[in-house]
Amino acid sequence: MPSTRRRLLAASALFGLAIPATARTLKEALPWSPNEAYPPERVVPGPWVFFTAGEAATVEAIADRVIPADELGPGGKEAGCAVFIDRQLAGPYGTSAWLYMRPPFARGTPSQGLQDEDPPAVQYRKGLGALTSYCTGRYGGRRFEALTPQQQDEVLTAMEKGEAKDPGADLRGFFEQLLNNMTEGFFADPIYGGNKDMCGWRLLGFPGTRYDYREVIAAPNQKYTLPPVALTGRPEWMR
Amino acid sequence: MRALLLLALLLAAPRAMADSADITKILRGRYLATVGDCIACHTGPNGQYAGGRGIETPFGLINAPNLTPDSDTGIGQWSEADFARAMHEGVRPNGDRLYPAFPYPWYTKVTREDTDAIFAFLRTLPAVRNTVDRDTLPFPFSVRTVMRGWNLLFFSPGYYEPRADRSAEWNRGAYLVEGLGHCSACHTARNALGGDSSAAWQGGPLQGWFAPNLTNDARQGVGNWSVEDIVAYLRTGANARSRASGPMAEVVGYSTSLMNEADLRAIAVYLKDLPAAAPTPPAALATSDPAMRTGEALYVDNCMACHRRDGQGVEGIFPILAGSQVVQQPGTDTLMRIIISGVRSVATDGAPTSPGMPAFGWRLNDQQVADVVTYIRNSWGNQAPAASAADATRLRGLVAAAPH
Numbered sequence: 001m002p003s004t005r006r007r008l009l010a011a012s013a014l015f016g017l018a019i020p021a022t023a024r025t026l027k028e029a030l031p032w033s034p035n036e037a038y039p040p041e042r043v044v045p046g047p048w049v050f051f052t053a054g055e056a057a058t059v060e061a062i063a064d065r066v067i068p069a070d071e072l073g074p075g076g077k078e079a080g081c082a083v084f085i086d087r088q089l090a091g092p093y094g095t096s097a098w099l100y101m102r103p104p105f106a107r108g109t110p111s112q113g114l115q116d117e118d119p120p121a122v123q124y125r126k127g128l129g130a131l132t133s134y135c136t137g138r139y140g141g142r143r144f145e146a147l148t149p150q151q152q153d154e155v156l157t158a159m160e161k162g163e164a165k166d167p168g169a170d171l172r173g174f175f176e177q178l179l180n181n182m183t184e185g186f187f188a189d190p191i192y193g194g195n196k197d198m199c200g201w202r203l204l205g206f207p208g209t210r211y212d213y214r215e216v217i218a219a220p221n222q223k224y225t226l227p228p229v230a231l232t233g234r235p236e237w238m239r
Numbered sequence: 240m241r242a243l244l245l246l247a248l249l250l251a252a253p254r255a256m257a258d259s260a261d262i263t264k265i266l267r268g269r270y271l272a273t274v275g276d277c278i279a280c281h282t283g284p285n286g287q288y289a290g291g292r293g294i295e296t297p298f299g300l301i302n303a304p305n306l307t308p309d310s311d312t313g314i315g316q317w318s319e320a321d322f323a324r325a326m327h328e329g330v331r332p333n334g335d336r337l338y339p340a341f342p343y344p345w346y347t348k349v350t351r352e353d354t355d356a357i358f359a360f361l362r363t364l365p366a367v368r369n370t371v372d373r374d375t376l377p378f379p380f381s382v383r384t385v386m387r388g389w390n391l392l393f394f395s396p397g398y399y400e401p402r403a404d405r406s407a408e409w410n411r412g413a414y415l416v417e418g419l420g421h422c423s424a425c426h427t428a429r430n431a432l433g434g435d436s437s438a439a440w441q442g443g444p445l446q447g448w449f450a451p452n453l454t455n456d457a458r459q460g461v462g463n464w465s466v467e468d469i470v471a472y473l474r475t476g477a478n479a480r481s482r483a484s485g486p487m488a489e490v491v492g493y494s495t496s497l498m499n500e501a502d503l504r505a506i507a508v509y510l511k512d513l514p515a516a517a518p519t520p521p522a523a524l525a526t527s528d529p530a531m532r533t534g535e536a537l538y539v540d541n542c543m544a545c546h547r548r549d550g551q552g553v554e555g556i557f558p559i560l561a562g563s564q565v566v567q568q569p570g571t572d573t574l575m576r577i578i579i580s581g582v583r584s585v586a587t588d589g590a591p592t593s594p595g596m597p598a599f600g601w602r603l604n605d606q607q608v609a610d611v612v613t614y615i616r617n618s619w620g621n622q623a624p625a626a627s628a629a630d631a632t633r634l635r636g637l638v639a640a641a642p643h
Contacts, residue, residue, distance in 0.1 A: 034580040037601040212544030236536035
């Protein structure tokens with residue numbers, strides 16, 4: 001079996017090279033230490049961290065058109081979508097701190113996600129500026145949040161279709177960005193500032209941060225009755 | 240080359256041992272030192288048996304001395320008789336009284352033959368020069384003659400006396416449990432002066448844990464444990480219902496997991512003969528009680544995935560909470576500490592997995608910790624007093640200061 005052996009040796013050598021120098025060898029029990037936890041920082045509603053007051057008003061108005069309040073629950077503004085986006089833009093997401101951000105920046109396909117030189121925080125600043133310029137130019141000096149709901153829908157539809165143009169930014173791309181982040185804000189754990197009182201999860205029947213469903217699976221075709229639970233709990237945890 | 244080395248070893252070994260006369264005695268001494276769990280306290284930063292570990296007592300921290308044969312800082316100048324006197328009477332060769340953090344009130348039961356064997360073993364340790372500050376207690380405990388009075392009140396010296404009406408196995412178990420094992424040092428509550436309380440073997444608070452009742456009470460003690468359950472627990476740190484953690488993890492890791500089967504069985508037989516004794520628990524709280532309702536929501540969301548909705552856990556991995564003695568002790572320190580800080584059970588050769596529970600202190604506030612503890616103490620047939628948020632606050636402070 002010399003060829004197999006050679007292949008094995010070659011593969012081992014490659015594998016050996018691939019292991020980073022910082023790898024640790026664990027012996028006996030796995031590492032464990034008391035009080036160990038890495039909870040995300042809890043977002044508390046309060047002053048805007050990234051948005052200006054004007055930007056925040058625009059984003060909140062957009063949130064309420066993308067997710068309007070209705071008999072099923074609160075709208076995007078009350079759900080905290082703008083708070084969620086504000087805190088995300090102020091953090092590592094906003095600066096693309098988690099992405100490779102060196103040139104050259106090639107234009108990617110839509111399925112390749114964000115390929116732009118501008119990180120999300122810059123995209124929002126430019127996009128909201130362009131949106132304001134588009135609205136004030138078209139609606140007699142009124143900003144997006146001052147428009148009627150019908151006019152707001154007109155603007156958003158035009159953005160989505162690529163018909164709304166402004167030299168300040170690609171408004172179609174910005175619409176996609178907004179829609180994605182609104183969705184994230186509406187469905188992410190409430191600890192990040194959106195999905196207030198798990199309103200997004202209640203709509204879907206999503207169970208939240210549970211991780212063991214054996215007892216549910218063992219009883220098929222029965223209604224799932226447990227309420228959703230967030231990282232920070234649910235109202236029944238307090239008395 | 241290897242053969243040469245082996246030959247050299249074979250030639251050297253008997254010569255090195257020739258002075259210490261009796262290798263059987265040394266090996267027996269090593270085993271007995273393991274039974275006494277000497278290493279747990281007498282090991283510090285400078286090596287095994289070299290002392291320096293701070294032992295928490297209600298009166299302050301006491302540093303365990305150096306047991307290696309170093310002549311200045313260890314017990315190198317002690318004789319066999321000196322060592323036997325320390326074990327039997329709690330007195331150093333110069334007449335200084337030892338504190339009962341050193342469990343001489345139990346070791347006094349150990350035969351002279353056995354203390355001599357332990358001493359012979361200690362003489363074979365490499366001498367480590369390690370000066371230990373032995374005067375750390377505040378006044379009046381810093382005055383060692385105070386211990387004369389304590390001894391009058393709480394110490395009755397005397398070798399173990401076998402009972403003729405019991406089996407040899409029972410007597411061996413009693414000798415180990417009441418002597419070297421010094422089990423009741425933790426499993427009998429201390430009174431305000433550090434002596435035995437009247438509630439023998441009914442457990443008590445211990446360094447932010449609660450040492451459980453070891454009597455045959457079915458709810459709080461080992462009444463529902465078989466001899467085999469106890470042997471498995473001591474040998475591997477785990478049995479079908481429970482796992483050793485906290486201070487008991489040390490006892491299992493350093494001591495009982497290294498003991499032989501016959502001795503473990505003897506211990507179990509003796510413990511199974513302790514008459515049931517425990518405070519009567521209050522009636523279980525109604526499920527409609529506000530603490531129970533909140534506790535149930537917390538349990539369902541945080542605990543159920545592993546410990547199961549019915550508190551049955553998963554045999555051999557996640558402890559059974561229904562009917563658990565640890566859950567139903569009078570004090571809640573162990574439960575609260577485990578919830579706040581998480582816990583890991585001991586790893587032994589017999590049960591190497593050492594499953595751990597993560598910390599929930601970041602997620603639950605003190606009232607929530609108390610409510611979920613109240614819930615598990617009063618569900619599935621369990622009965623125990625409700626827990627208080629004030630206790631959770633105290634525990635949280637304790638584990639923040641000294642997480643272990």
